[in-house]
Amino acid sequence: MLYEQELKTFIDATTNFFSVAAQEPASIGSPYLMEGAPSVLEYTGIISISGKREGVVYFTAPKAMLTVMLMKMQENDFSHETMRDLVGEVANTISGNARRDFSREFVISVPSVLSGEKPDMPPHAGRRSFIIPINWRSHSAKLVVSLS
Amino acid sequence: MSANPKPNGKKSLKLMIVDDSNIMRRRIERSQQFEELQVVGTAGNGVEALELFKRTDPDVVTMDLTMPQMDGIECIGRLVTLKPAVRILVISALADKATAVEAMEKGANGFLNKPFTDRQLNEAIAELLC
Numbered sequence: 001m002l003y004e005q006e007l008k009t010f011i012d013a014t015t016n017f018f019s020v021a022a023q024e025p026a027s028i029g030s031p032y033l034m035e036g037a038p039s040v041l042e043y044t045g046i047i048s049i050s051g052k053r054e055g056v057v058y059f060t061a062p063k064a065m066l067t068v069m070l071m072k073m074q075e076n077d078f079s080h081e082t083m084r085d086l087v088g089e090v091a092n093t094i095s096g097n098a099r100r101d102f103s104r105e106f107v108i109s110v111p112s113v114l115s116g117e118k119p120d121m122p123p124h125a126g127r128r129s130f131i132i133p134i135n136w137r138s139h140s141a142k143l144v145v146s147l148s
Numbered sequence: 149m150s151a152n153p154k155p156n157g158k159k160s161l162k163l164m165i166v167d168d169s170n171i172m173r174r175r176i177e178r179s180q181q182f183e184e185l186q187v188v189g190t191a192g193n194g195v196e197a198l199e200l201f202k203r204t205d206p207d208v209v210t211m212d213l214t215m216p217q218m219d220g221i222e223c224i225g226r227l228v229t230l231k232p233a234v235r236i237l238v239i240s241a242l243a244d245k246a247t248a249v250e251a252m253e254k255g256a257n258g259f260l261n262k263p264f265t266d267r268q269l270n271e272a273i274a275e276l277l278c
Binding site: 020021023073074075082085086088092093099 | 169170171172174175178214240241242243244245247261262263264265
């Protein structure tokens with residue numbers, strides 16, 4: 001069972017990225033539980049966790065949201081690589097905050113990035129997952145926490 | 149502390165930006181407001197950074213930590229060996245104290261967590277230049 005504080009670390013890291021980097025706070029929708037592998041959106045930044053917990057945490061977002069985020073960040077490159085770069089940075093922030101808040105019993109990977117709506121997910125994805133909607137402006141992304 | 153850029157200052161210090169994210173490299177280059185800093189190049193990992201460092205001899209470096217091929221911690225140690233006077237600001241999402249201490253022990257002079265605002269970046273650089 002996930003502890004509330006662990007979920008809070010992942011959520012805070014994600015919302016902090018919006019507040020600071022994109023200069024506009026995101027709101028959190030109602031979290032829900034899902035069996036199996038949740039669907040992903042166009043771009044996904046993912047970290048793997050092992051040790052005390054096993055599984056994955058990922059941030060998955062539509063291209064339209066990432067495009068507006070890049071505009072707010074004064075970027076003028078909206079290429080596929082830049083979209084991948086951006087979700088990687090969100091995942092990087094989640095990874096960094098988890099390393100800060102969790103004990104050394106957690107082994108947290110560096111982020112990897114997937115694109116497309118049917119990417120090859122790491123093997124730990126697909127068990128029971130918490131899904132936290134991340135709403136920003138008129139767009140919605142998902143933070144998925146899939147840990148045992 | 150507030151950043152104190154010199155609007156009409158002479159460009160006299162060379163800055164190298166090291167980060168595996170294109171977005172972050174451009175962001176740092178665009179947001180730093182110090183006229184005396186001239187960006188001499190950017191690198192996407194520690195190996196590229198070492199090569200660029202030898203070619204351009206920068207005075208100031210911003211350094212990411214989590215990068216492919218050679219990470220920032222190892223790169224900091226090598227840069228300081230090449231030029232002990234170089235000023236290095238670590239800019240990383242790794243937010244734990246142990247990482248900051250390790251970077252400082254290798255020779256970094258400052259630490260800024262990602263994500264950051266323009267103001268935080270310029271304050272961190274201002275401190276580095278003091």
